[in-house]
Amino acid sequence: MIKAEKMLRQSGKRVTRQRVLILDIINQTKGHIAAEEIYRLAKQKSPRMSLSTVYRALQVLKKEGLVEGIDLGNDRYHYEIKRQDHHHMVCRGCGKVIEFQCPFGKELMSRLAEENDFEITGVSLTLSGYCPECRRKKAGNSN
Amino acid sequence: MIKAEKMLRQSGKRVTRQRVLILDIINQTKGHIAAEEIYRLAKQKSPRMSLSTVYRALQVLKKEGLVEGIDLGNDRYHYEIKRQDHHHMVCRGCGKVIEFQCPFGKELMSRLAEENDFEITGVSLTLSGYCPECRRKKAGNSN
DNA sequence: ATCCGTTTTGCAAATGGTTTGCACTAAGAT
């Protein structure tokens, strides 16, 4: 029994074809994917898949800690497999997203937790700026 | 001429009653405020204020770098006066938001910029977890 | 102060990502 299946069962959730398919799709995605795109891909394998099932599965998978929703400053949320200590840089020019490792250690987190009397369960660090190409474009035209 | 007024003019934007009022409201807010709430407050002073004006002003003020939109994991965005180096901790229990100073220095930022060949213009760090009260509640009941 | 061109506003309607109600289907325990 794979990890995801176990986690679902342990929380009393059922392991359905749809959930497995949706999780697979997110798994096979390098980086992040939007709900609509998951839906599009899922439909290719399971034509009766509905968009609400995608959203509902996403909620469950998030709550179970298998999947993470991220705000990339777009109009929609994006989802990805929950991993430790990785964050995003979003280019304000082209929207490209670069991932990078968490640059600070546990000491910092526990210091913050202590200083603010807060139990920290999640860290979201998003940098925005400009990638090399967009930097060049910015320098080029004068607007 | 105050800073905000100058910044607006410099970018060819007009300094309207509405924009000034909206900026004032955000300014007077400790922490963050949602568009709907700005609207509610603005209407008290200027009853014909419309919600779309709030949203449009917010866009302008954001683009001019006076105001910042933050995603607190809610269903709506929140806005606050743009300041340097301050971040948020959101309690998953009660939604309370604690602010804290940016815990990493310029060296780290420039290292990240260099390593990823990325010009960093913005940093958003949001921690989530549990405040003391909600931690107690969690320990208390067994769900 | 007034006039004018252009930006903003107010209002109402549209948008669009996400959620929900409900009858039907299918996990998974017995």
Add this chain to the structure above:
DNA sequence: ATCTTAGTGCAAACCATTTGCAAAACGGAT
């Protein structure tokens, strides 16, 4: 194989945010 209950599919609802358009009002020039 049966039964109970959670999950699905579909269509409709939600609701924060955006948009079209005519009227209002900035602000530069007169």
